[in-house]
Amino acid sequence: MPTFSTLDLLHHHHNNTSKIPSQFIWPDHEKPTLDLPDLHVPLIDLMTSISGDPVALSETCLLLDQVCRKHGFFIVVNHGVDEELIAKAHEFMELFFGMKVEEKQRAERKVGEHCGYANSFIGRFSCKLPWKETLSFKYSADCSRNVVEDYFVNALGEDWRNVGKLYQQYCQAMSEVSLTIMELLGMSLGVGRAYFRDFFEGNESIMRLNYYPKCQNPDQTLGTGPHCDPTSLTILHQHDSVHGLQVFVDQQWHSIPPNPQAFVVNIGDTFTALSNGMYKSCLHRAVVNEEAVRKSLAFFLCPNEEKVVSPPGCLVDDKNPRIFPDFRWPTFLHFTQKHYRADDKTLLAFSNWLYQTTL
Template identity: 45%
Template sequence: MASSATSVLLHPSSALSKDNDRHGRVIFDPSLLQNEANIPKAFLWPTSERPDCLEELEAPVVDLKGFLQGDESSTGRAAEIIREACLTHGFFQVINHGIDPSLFREAMTNADQLFHLPLETKLKIERQPGTFWGYTGAHADRLSSMLPWKETLSFGYDDVGSKNGVVNYFVSSLGKDFESIGWVYERYFGAMKELSLKILELLAVSLGVDREYFREYFKDGESVSRCNSYPPCQVPEIVLGTGPHNDPNGLTLLLQDQVGGLEVLADHKWRAVKPQPDALVINVGDTFMYVINVFE
């Protein structure tokens, strides 16, 4: 479908003051975009980059209950499943991971509330260059073409840093009314980081090295936590929420909603990862692959 650019959609909102317009830098405002008939050219992706996904990825679902309870036979089975997944595409899902599903629901609900805030409020926590913290819309602050149709809120969570850093960030940036949201994400990100260290133990077992091998290597590393929102699009077939990419980090733990949309390139084909209730999608990233190659 043909689409033309329209300048009104990618300029600073007229609702923002002169001090908040970031000196003319483009700003993604989905509330305006959704009312337009045409998609701006900056959001269009070449046909060759648009996955036509029909098949489902056989990403195994690993039950972590026995492993977390210290059962050696269950640990061995889980490690073998993970080993097979990593030898093929590097993706698997985990259930019975020890994180309360109610915390998942709180995190999702609060993310919806944050992304539905007025644009001028979200820009109070706009991510600054060189940092992991804050809001971005379509990465329009650093890209000019093939923009992703999404909003993102990121946190540089690090449990060896300042105590209650996420809570303090929300209160200092948005005010006391956002303290409860800060506590939800403080607990959520802390639980996800601890689980990531547990999964690193399983990866070590799957590779036949000491169980603490990778945990010790990564435990003091910085974790980046990210919430993504994909607003409705009137012509979804010509845009991408997130473009094709490799995860550069060591390990990604992804909580999907039940809408789905995650696709993985495996055997030269894009394949969908079907959401599982209360499961987490795990992806082994480039940094972990590098570490394995260095220490072999």
């Protein structure tokens, strides 16, 4: 069988009414429902955390506490990130994904790595493939290192330095937003404003550009299968008006309408472990469509690799005993790269794996 790249297939597929390749067809019980109720999620106003109005602040924290205990998903407004910067980040995405496949493959992801360019035909799985292309790269909050800029120059050449600089700035902005959210989460959980902010101050995070091409059988496949993010916090910007993100709440899937003014945020497994299981990691997926390409910018906040992920003492007592063992983020990342395809039970599987490997 000749090997196609996704793109050959996607392009072939556009000009041809044949069905999509079988590796992309998901089992019936997992196939998407494209027409879903919207999830009404509270808007968390980041200005309240800066404005110093104690009443607004405690209301925000109360709201945040409710959604995080229930499903771990919320929307952030008044975030203060420059609109120009966001627009540019989307624009440069077009530039990258619009290149020929062999150009993109200069940045190809190596097997078992989490950074680089990936499309489903290069992956490690042969079934239930996601209908998408991605470019992922590392970010470090350590200001002396321009890891994003360096990544683009090393992977794609000097011409990409400005693109690298821009994504470096975008990640910096996302890191700042994350730290503000961490202050709010700390207050919501009652461990104080500084606790999680300090924990994530030196974060070593991951940025991912998602590109979901048009698909003529969108009811047969998924852009991203149902999973919880193993990272700590995900800050997503959905471009323009293309729907695609769906969240599982109250035993059913809901759609999240795009709002270019806002960031969509969800708790990931690592923060669930940090909160001793009190705050839920959110189960979500992405669907594709026939009419339009969908693009999103995803920043995954991760702790510095030296940090031990262990809940603060005040969140552990007789009523709330420890649920997860201590770990460092690189160990968990390795588990999801080498041993396990992320779903809604990743953290549990990882805990069991840790207990077994340390016995």
